Amino acid sequence: MSEGWDELSVEVAREEAEALGARLLELGSSGLMEAPGDGRAPRQLWDEGPEPPPPATLLLTAWFRPDQRARVAAGLPTELTLRWRALTDTDWLAASQASFAPIALSERLVVAPPWDAPPGAxxxxxxxxxxxxxxxxxxxxxxxxxxxxxxxxxxxxxxxxxxxxxxxxxxxxxxxxxxxxxxxxxxxxxxxxxxxxxxxxxxxxxxxxxxxxxxxxxxxxxxxxxxxxxxxxxxxxxxxxxxxxxxxxxxxxxxxxxxxxxxxxxxxxxxxxxxxxxxxxxxxxx
Ligand SMILES: C[S@@+](CC[C@H](N)C(=O)[O-])C[C@H]1O[C@@H](n2cnc3c(N)ncnc32)[C@H](O)[C@@H]1O
CATH class of the missing domain: 3.40.50.150 (Vaccinia Virus protein VP39)
Structure with missing residues (x-):
């Protein structure tokens, strides 16, 4: 198996995100992250006011071994813009840890991974x-x-x-x-x-x-x-x-x-x- 990891980011229309996520996993992605394409923070349960319209696009991030890159690119629709980035070991640790940041489960409870836990989490x-x-x-x-x-x-x-x-x-x-x-x-x-x-x-x-x-x-x-x-x-x-x-x-x-x-x-x-x-x-x- 080749060393290191390559990170793939693709922005797609919201309606197509589920199918693309499934395809990326099928193609061997070791993980998948989804974020609003417009960069806004996800709405929380206690956010007040009318629900904002859902983002038009979602940004999917997936990780592959470098030797999978060609097969992945060939297995995805050609109209997608694929943004690849080779991760160094430090990038990889940061990327995997960044996907598990502290998160508020409610107004009173924060859940966090051990490496980033605020007091009381x-x-x-x-x-x-x-x-x-x-x-x-x-x-x-x-x-x-x-x-x-x-x-x-x-x-x-x-x-x-x-x-x-x-x-x-x-x-x-x-x-x-x-x-x-x-x-x-x-x-x-x-x-x-x-x-x-x-x-x-x-x-x-x-x-x-x-x-x-x-x-x-x-x-x-x-x-x-x-x-x-x-x-x-x-x-x-x-x-x-x-x-x-x-x-x-x-x-x-x-x-x-x-x-x-x-x-x-x-x-x-x-x-x-x-x-x-x-x-x-x-x-x-x-
Ligand atoms: C959606 S996760 C929920 C995890 C956690 N309780 C939460 O709320 O985030 C569902 C869990 O149910 C477990 N599970 C599936 N079928 C089950 C069954 N028949 N009896 C007990 N657990 C089951 C799965 O292994 C999985 O860990």
Whole structure:
């Protein structure tokens, strides 16, 4: 394998970004970053006022080994302008670290990588486990959880189904909640343990299948995708003592299907949030 990395930047119309991102990964990119083409900062959940129009273009950045460059160029539509840059080792470290800058998960919680953590931040090492805080679904799920934790009767225990890096369970543990997280990926669970240690927090992370988790929890949170939520819903609801936060639901049609299933199971909708096309809901037992 050739040494070093080449960075490719391409600006495309927003509607074409998803397909191009998929193509870059197919062509062997080791990672992908997406930013508004006009350089503006992403809108946050608490930004007030009408939603600004989405950027017309997106800037995609991807990384390849130098010997992949010719094949990548040949595999992309010829009308795209490809901007290549060979990275030195220092550039590479800076580029990979810059893609994990501190990020506000809510008005009160900043999540940051260990090398750039301001005081008071929840430290999450970017790794295999999903959940560095940069995804809208994590932010929506956390906001719905945080509101309860800061309310008059915060839940004492929480189950995080699909814990990934442990971000939601650990953020809840900082509020004194006894948090448990499960994930089908053993690597994610191992990382969640390390993240707990990094923050001096205690939380229980295991690969126990949802159907085998004993007891009920006043709060269950599941940031999964809609199809998986629908499949797991009976087992999720069986573990709900009071409330269920669901996130990771993309688009109105999927949201309607999940809503219908929750209502049919006797849950009552308490709160809903949306960011871009992502939907999140908080349900409670009737
Ligand atoms: C979208 S990530 C959410 C990570 C983190 N909770 C967050 O909010 O950022 C979904 C996680 O669910 C896990 N997962 C997928 N199917 C699962 C299942 N049946 N039971 C438990 N975890 C599952 C995946 O491995 C992944 O880590």
């Amino acid at each position: 929840l430290v999450i090492e970017p790794g295999q486990g999903f959940g560095t805080g940069d995804h809208p679904t994590t932010r929506l799920a956390w906001q719905l959880v945080e509101e309860l934790l800061e309310g008059a009767a915060p839940p004492a225990r929480l189950l995080d189904v699909g814990c990934g890096s442990g971000i939601l369970a650990l953020a809840a543990a900082r509020h004194g909640v006894a948090a448990a997280g499960i994930d089908v990926e053993a690597e994610a669970v191992a990382e969640a343990h390390l993240n707990a240690e990094r923050n001096g927090l205690v939380a229980e992370f295991t690969t126990t299948p949802l159907a085998e988790v004993p007891g009920r929890f006043p709060l269950v949170v599941a940031n999964l995708h809609a199809e998986l939520i629908l499949r797991l819903l009976p087992d999720l609801i069986a573990r709900v003592g009071e409330r269920l936060v669901l996130a990771g639901i993309l688009g109105a049609e999927r949201a309607a299907r999940v809503d219908e299933a929750c209502r049919a199971a006797g849950l009552v909708l308490e709160r809903e949030l949306r960011a871009e096309e992502w939907r999140a809901r908080r349900w409670r037992r009737a």
